[in-house]
Amino acid sequence: MAGVASGEAACNSARQTGGVTDALAAELSAAMAPDRVRSGPLELTLYRRDASLLEGQPGVVCFPSTTDEVQAAVTIARRHGRAVVPRGSGTGLAGGAVPVGVDGAEPVVIVTTKMDRVLEIDADARVAWVQPGVLNLDLSRQVAHLGLHFAPDPSSQQSCSVGGNVANNSGGPHCLAYGVTSAHVLALEVVLPDGSLALLGDLDPEPPGYDLRGAFVGSEGTMGIAVRIAVRLSPDPPAVRTVLVDFASIETAASTVTGIIAAGLVPAALEMMDARITSAVEDYVHAGFPRDAAAVLLVELDGLPAGVEAATQIVADVAAANGARGVRVAADEAERALLWKGRKSAFGAIARIAPDYYLHDTVVPRTRLVEVLSEVYEIAARHRLLVVNVFHAGDGNLHPLLVFDRREPGVMARVLAAGTDMIAACVAVGGVLSGEHGIGLEKRDHMGLIFSDDDLDAQRRLRLAFDPEQACNPHKVLPSGSGCGDLQSVPAGAWI
Amino acid sequence: MTGRPQTAARTDRPLEDFAAEIGTSDPVVVVGGRTQWGVGGEPDPTAREVHAPRGVVAHEPAEMIVRVRAGTTVAELDAVLAEGGQTIALDPAHPERATVGGVLAVGQSGPRRLGWGPVRDTLLEARFVSAEGRLIRAGGPVVKNVTGFDLCRLLVGSLGTIGLLAEIVLRVRPRPPVAVWLRGAADDPDRLRQALFRPSSILWDGIDCWVLLEGHPADVEAEIKAIGPGFDPVAEPPPLPSGGRWSMSPSAVRNVVATLEPGTFVAEVGVGIVHESTAPPSRRVQPATAALHQRIKANFDPTGRLNPGRMVT
Numbered sequence: 001m002a003g004v005a006s007g008e009a010a011c012n013s014a015r016q017t018g019g020v021t022d023a024l025a026a027e028l029s030a031a032m033a034p035d036r037v038r039s040g041p042l043e044l045t046l047y048r049r050d051a052s053l054l055e056g057q058p059g060v061v062c063f064p065s066t067t068d069e070v071q072a073a074v075t076i077a078r079r080h081g082r083a084v085v086p087r088g089s090g091t092g093l094a095g096g097a098v099p100v101g102v103d104g105a106e107p108v109v110i111v112t113t114k115m116d117r118v119l120e121i122d123a124d125a126r127v128a129w130v131q132p133g134v135l136n137l138d139l140s141r142q143v144a145h146l147g148l149h150f151a152p153d154p155s156s157q158q159s160c161s162v163g164g165n166v167a168n169n170s171g172g173p174h175c176l177a178y179g180v181t182s183a184h185v186l187a188l189e190v191v192l193p194d195g196s197l198a199l200l201g202d203l204d205p206e207p208p209g210y211d212l213r214g215a216f217v218g219s220e221g222t223m224g225i226a227v228r229i230a231v232r233l234s235p236d237p238p239a240v241r242t243v244l245v246d247f248a249s250i251e252t253a254a255s256t257v258t259g260i261i262a263a264g265l266v267p268a269a270l271e272m273m274d275a276r277i278t279s280a281v282e283d284y285v286h287a288g289f290p291r292d293a294a295a296v297l298l299v300e301l302d303g304l305p306a307g308v309e310a311a312t313q314i315v316a317d318v319a320a321a322n323g324a325r326g327v328r329v330a331a332d333e334a335e336r337a338l339l340w341k342g343r344k345s346a347f348g349a350i351a352r353i354a355p356d357y358y359l360h361d362t363v364v365p366r367t368r369l370v371e372v373l374s375e376v377y378e379i380a381a382r383h384r385l386l387v388v389n390v391f392h393a394g395d396g397n398l399h400p401l402l403v404f405d406r407r408e409p410g411v412m413a414r415v416l417a418a419g420t421d422m423i424a425a426c427v428a429v430g431g432v433l434s435g436e437h438g439i440g441l442e443k444r445d446h447m448g449l450i451f452s453d454d455d456l457d458a459q460r461r462l463r464l465a466f467d468p469e470q471a472c473n474p475h476k477v478l479p480s481g482s483g484c485g486d487l488q489s490v491p492a493g494a495w496i
Numbered sequence: 497m498t499g500r501p502q503t504a505a506r507t508d509r510p511l512e513d514f515a516a517e518i519g520t521s522d523p524v525v526v527v528g529g530r531t532q533w534g535v536g537g538e539p540d541p542t543a544r545e546v547h548a549p550r551g552v553v554a555h556e557p558a559e560m561i562v563r564v565r566a567g568t569t570v571a572e573l574d575a576v577l578a579e580g581g582q583t584i585a586l587d588p589a590h591p592e593r594a595t596v597g598g599v600l601a602v603g604q605s606g607p608r609r610l611g612w613g614p615v616r617d618t619l620l621e622a623r624f625v626s627a628e629g630r631l632i633r634a635g636g637p638v639v640k641n642v643t644g645f646d647l648c649r650l651l652v653g654s655l656g657t658i659g660l661l662a663e664i665v666l667r668v669r670p671r672p673p674v675a676v677w678l679r680g681a682a683d684d685p686d687r688l689r690q691a692l693f694r695p696s697s698i699l700w701d702g703i704d705c706w707v708l709l710e711g712h713p714a715d716v717e718a719e720i721k722a723i724g725p726g727f728d729p730v731a732e733p734p735p736l737p738s739g740g741r742w743s744m745s746p747s748a749v750r751n752v753v754a755t756l757e758p759g760t761f762v763a764e765v766g767v768g769i770v771h772e773s774t775a776p777p778s779r780r781v782q783p784a785t786a787a788l789h790q791r792i793k794a795n796f797d798p799t800g801r802l803n804p805g806r807m808v809t
Contacts, residue, residue: 205605212788461796468791
């Protein structure tokens with residue numbers, strides 16, 4: 001492990017624990033069942049990281065089960081001068097749930113996994129109130145009998161929580177046509193960083209005031225903790241077609257993506273996988289993915305039957321015009337499910353190539369996909385790394401995965417350098433830092449590539465309205481010197 | 497089709513000129529098409545009037561985005577988009593006068609919201625002028641983006657009290673091959689909503705229903721059959737009563753309009769907007785939420801110089 005050097009001295013105190021957590025833990029234990037407050041060394045170790053490569057250090061971890069308990073936890077933490085770090089399932093990839101404190105005190109991690117109930121379903125209005133710990137896929141399963149589903153579908157949907165989806169404004173393959181989480185959240189009941197409770201948004205279409213709901217979604221835990229979430233449920237489409245298209249080159253696959261959109265189609269999903277990941281996935285799921293393809297597209301079309309059939313034909317025509325080697329339309333639901341299993345288990349299949357991966361999440365204009373992809377391969381080669389690409393091509397959302405074995409000496413430095421080069425390449429063509437994973441700690445110090453100081457200052461003003469003391473998930477999203485010197489890099493206490 | 501912009505820039509003046517016009521002190525009020533001037537209350541009459549720049553900067557059909565200056569009318573923008581077979585999910589009552597910036601700043605959707613979604617979901621990037629007279633960028637010119645806090649959502653519906661929109665990037669959508677309004681008598685509009693898949697609009701005045709179907713011709717035909725007899729194509733939806741715009745949960749609409757005289761209101765079924773002649777009562781905002789509003793306004797516009805008199809709550 002290597003601490004990121006720059007800025008470390010300024011914030012060195014963040015790592016000095018002092019271990020003065022007994023009184024804090026006792027108060028938290030009095031506020032909720034004692035077995036839901038954890039401060040043993042092993043337990044704290046488990047919560048040092050999320051699914052990113054970064055690590056921090058919690059002071060206490062607690063698992064409230066009610067709104068009152070969340071309010072109590074926040075209030076107690078603040079009274080003890082501790083920051084609060086909200087956490088859902090810990091599947092985040094940008095270090096958003098990595099515990100980093102303020103003023104040398106390790107933070108209180110508030111985990112929402114015990115708040116896992118669907119509270120109310122209004123099938124007529126197509127709305128459900130859920131607690132933040134409800135798992136994404138469980139929500140869709142619980143409303144399936146009504147012909148409804150929750151549209152955002154991250155690859156981690158079996159394990160990620162709706163609260164985490166709200167925090168990160170999560171996406172997924174089917175967000176191309178139906179929009180990311182923000183478009184599917186109507187209202188939020190939120191414990192603010194001062195412990196008070198506020199309703200943001202409402203069940204009606206035009207609640208009065210600023211769109212605080214919209215401001216909160218995607219705020220990565222820096223503006224409070226959502227304790228009740230009203231989500232919009234979407235009707236299942238009457239017809240669905242899933243098409244696998246096989247290409248001899250990345251370029252023809254990418255020009256097919258552009259051609260499909262330019263033909264006036266908005267597929268429900270439009271995913272690309274390159275040669276290496278396609279064959280790793282095939283080894284894993286045996287779905288008949290072509291092992292010799294340079295790239296495949298997985299295209300899903302849904303809606304009313306005639307439109308779906310016409311769109312399927314257009315996809316086949318555009319693919320043929322771009323020189324596709326083959327077009328396979330899933331014959332039934334089982335085949336369709338198998339193709340999607342291949343796509344959604346891509347990250348698991350990586351383990352067949354190497355034990356570790358570092359996943360990026362940039363967005364570029366669709367029409368620049370070919371040039372950016374070729375640059376991504378060049379950057380990986382330059383840093384002597386393997387890269388695979390499996391991503392949401394329809395909205396230009398790249399997911400280059402650098403695949404490596406962290407036991408190899410010096411490899412982490414090359415992985416981080418390659419990642420930085422890839423981000424720069426995406427930004428150079430008008431792209432952005434993240435499409436769906438968030439900024440967290442990981443990309444915080446790249447924000448200046450996209451935004452001016454004035455732009456970042458405006459974002460900071462919004463954050464400060466919610467959290468004037470910057471005690472809720474501090475040091476995330478915005479590169480900020482506040483309270484910790486002028487940090488130029490990931491704060492000390494967060495380890496890579 | 498390539499990704500190069502289909503339109504050359506047709507704009508009237510640089511954004512910096514707009515920022516300079518707004519300046520750094522004294523109250524300013526931004527004027528669009530004055531089509532929704534009363535929303536949020538009359539602005540301070542002594543405030544200096546400013547107008548946002550106009551023109552479509554670039555339409556990129558293969559990216560499904562358009563960059564446009566805030567003072568452009570919705571009709572002018574839509575005419576440019578139509579050349580590329582696309583349209584925009586902004587649906588104001590007077591598109592020939594309403595400006596894109598005005599529609600976003602007010603944030604109210606039109607009668608197609610059921611199918612097209614709320615106004616807020618169309619905004620991808622905003623360049624706005626702050627109370628300090630600085631040009632600020634929020635969001636980005638791509639269809640999916642979680643880079644930083646979502647100031648775009650905050651700006652939509654903020655009535656120009658946080659910053660003044662100068663240029664925006666909007667998500668566009670394909671123009672539907674077929675669009676048909678149908679009208680027929682209906683005493684249960686919810687039945688129509690259940691029978692149809694994602695209709696673009698269902699309006700109801702207590703006597704008749706108007707349904708907008710858009711999409712592939714064969715699907716529209718099939719949906720017309722699903723509606724059943726008694727519905728005939730009409731040129732346009734009913735005029736919307738003015739004076740009152742009520743917002744309620746879609747499942748509350750039936751009970752609320754039961755107290756109204758049929759034919760005097762138009763309800764947006766499945767959305768929860770009811771248009772009628774009397775204004776809704778003002779709604780109480782929770783203390784914690786109200787305090788958040790005050791802090792946001794104070795942080796973005798400490799001297800209260802942006803659109804003074806306009807109130808969002």
